Amino acid sequence: MENSINNEKPCLVPAAGRGFSVYYHNRYLYSRYNPQAAPIKTAISFDILPNTLVLVFSPLLGYGLKELIDKLPDDSVILLIEADEELFKLSNEYLQQIIKNKKNIYNVCIADGKSFFSLFNQNLLPAFSNFKRCLPIELSGGAQLYKLFYHSLTALADNAINQFWRNRITLVKLGRLYARNIFKNLGRVPFADYLKIKSVIKPIVVCGSGPSVENIIPFLQKNSDDCFVISVDNALMTLIKSGIFPDAVIAVESQLAIEKAYIGSCGTRIPIIADLTSRPHVMELTGGKVSFFLSEYEQCNYLDRIKKILNIVTMVPLGSVGLAAMEIALTLRKDESIPVFFCGLDFSFKPCKTHCRETPSHRKLLDEHNRLSTILCGESSFDANSFYFTGKDGKASITTPALSGYGKTFSARYSNVQNTFDIATEGMDTNIKKKSLENVLEIVQHFRRNIDTTARIKIHENDNQISCLEKVKKFLIDELKSLEELRTILITGKKTEKIIPIIKEREYLYLHFPDGYKEPTLDISFLNRIRAEIDFFIKDIKFSLNFLEENTKT
Known part of the structure; x- marks a missing residue:
């Protein structure tokens, strides 16, 4: 004031x-x-x-x-x-x-x-x-x-x-998919490892998929063993093709398209740290250990009930895999004395190159290149909402309202966090202290002299698997019974006084409706839509129960 x-x-x-x-x-x-x-x-x-x-x-x-x-x-x-x-x-x-x-x-x-x-x-x-x-x-x-x-x-x-209202639009588009992925992934949680917070004791490097990540590849090729490298899913193959195998890859995307980012990673056994809302099949692609966290994409009862039975890291919804990767890095570092460097989180791009090489969009650009389709294609760079701004390198860069919004969120959230450094030379300035690669090398060498940075760091820990399995199984069975009871009530019209209490505890049935932010009612059009949703979730819950049963036998 x-x-x-x-x-x-x-x-x-x-x-x-x-x-x-x-x-x-x-x-x-x-x-x-x-x-x-x-x-x-x-x-x-x-x-x-x-x-x-x-x-x-x-x-x-x-x-x-x-x-x-x-x-x-x-x-x-x-x-x-x-x-x-x-x-x-x-x-x-x-x-x-x-x-x-x-x-x-x-x-x-x-x-x-x-x-x-x-x-x-x-x-x-x-x-x-x-x-x-x-x-x-x-x-x-x-x-x-x-x-x-x-x-x-x-x-x-x-x-x-x-x-x-932006969040509402996202929920209308993806809310059902988020919830369905959560139920499918619940069956995997008892067989996954738990993230061991405050476990990393060496410098952390967070790699996004922006073009600037290419500039630090030579540095990582020489020094990745002395750093804990976290990659966003889209940049995974960029690192692997350069001979760099990250210590963890962050998965938050819920849709099928993200599986293209993992093409070529099979058998690398790179650990995956995944949001419960992310696409379930992704967990199998690298063959590495899997750990889950939960983005609370909405304040609701059903997510609160899930949190009570699962001992997993939770975080606010950040909307961007880059922000999620940064949040995970800060969760994993032992304390504020451990530096976190980031690059590739540009929140912008150059004309005709929106991502670093080997990302799905870049491979698609190369695959479609021929005599009639030039590689310098501006369709991906210039749309109705994109605009120019001056990047941290003093040159013109392009961004969009969405990317710019993520950049502002990144700046507001992390600009005052101790020992975080921007090591990219291009992209949006997030007002976070910058370090040259020479400075980074000095810091890494200091840690190398004082601790054994080559020792394998365990970011996973095994909890009581049997206890977790029983809790998840009971939760899924109770949900299945409640949904089947609700379906019977809606079909027969009996015991209608139970409808609202059941629905209020299971917001996933209606959060993705355009009017899903309102209180549930007994309006016939609302109940008809609820009835149509029930079968989707019964199918997903049965899928998870079958997954639990099959993997328990083995």
């Missing part, structure tokens, strides 16, 4: 018989002559669309608020925000007289973004799912006292609303 508050108290100043102005910090926060005119004019000038979160900054005495309330749609909300405690104490009495018994109007005093989000997280305000837009309004000069803070709140609200 840009102001340092002193002990001055705000005071009311009579304004020529037209109400009161407020004097604070050596300025009038309303006109001294007609304090109501400007706020009322401002309020009248706004049109409030349905599903709008209206942010009224520093409402003070509430001038103009009545006009806003009169035009507020039933599905919209007005949030009165004051950052100054003294102004809040002064204004609250006046505002309560205006908003008393009014729906969808809230008055709060907050001083940071965390407090803002806590209002939503604690259900003190309607969830962001109720809104499609944010409308900031200033009805007094008090908003200028904390201008930057109020602007940041507007940005936070806008981003939260946009993020919710």
Whole structure:
């Protein structure tokens, strides 16, 4: 917040018989002559669309608020925000007289973004799912006292609303696949190894699939034994073809297309660290050990129940395999003294080359090259949403809104994490400290002198397999019984009072519906869609139970 508050108290100043102005910090926060005119004019000038979160900054005495309330749609909300405690104490009495018994109007005093989000997280305000837009309004000069803070709140609200709807689009497209993959992978969990957190005691190198990863291949060819190399799935063959066998590959992609990234890796026995939502067949492709983690792609009961029976690493949904790889690296390193270097996480690309060589997209480009189809094909680089920016090398690079968003998330999440370094020479600048390969070599050599970096590091550990198997089996059997019971109820129409309780514990049946963010109902169209989903999941649960039975025998 840009102001340092002193002990001055705000005071009311009579304004020529037209109400009161407020004097604070050596300025009038309303006109001294007609304090109501400007706020009322401002309020009248706004049109409030349905599903709008209206942010009224520093409402003070509430001038103009009545006009806003009169035009507020039933599905919209007005949030009165004051950052100054003294102004809040002064204004609250006046505002309560205006908003008393009014729906969808809230008055709060907050001083940071965390407090803002806590209002939503604690259900003190309607969830962001109720809104499609944010409308900031200033009805007094008090908003200028904390201008930057109020602007940041507007940005936070806008981003939260946009993020919710972006996530909804993703869930509509992939939500069912995420859940089906989870149930298929559950049968593999008892036979997988658990990630041993804080187990890596040598420098970690995270390799993304951006073009910049090619620049560090010579370094890794000489020094990979002294580093713990983590590769994203798309960059796996880039490293293998260069004679570099990573210590782990991160798998998060849920769709069939990702299997192309593993062509050529069969028999390498490279360990796979996979999201439970990732494609099940991928676990068999390298022949290496498999460990699982869980991205909580939505806050829901069924994921909470799964977490209770599985002792696996959980993380927030990051959307990008590169971010997931970085998160795993930080989870595995022993402490902050272990450096984490990353490259290939460019969040951008060069014209006609979106990924490093040997990735599926690059191989496809080479395979389709002929006399009639030039290798310098711009279709993959230039679409309606791509745009240029200046990369960390000072040259023009191309990115997209999605890649740029991942880059900003990466920067916000890791720029203040100790001992993380960017060793790429191109791509988006993520505001993380940079190191040259010469500096990296010095650090690696320092670790080599002090510890045995060539010793094999165990990032996996075996838990009680029998206990885990029994828990998973019981969970799957209980789910199967509940789904079969729900199917019978929907067919016969008997015991309908059980429908909502069963569905609420199994959000995977409806989260991917366009209206899946709403509470389940007994509406016939909703139940018909639920009925159509049940058979998919019964099939997947039986698949996992059969997998458990077959592998238990062997």
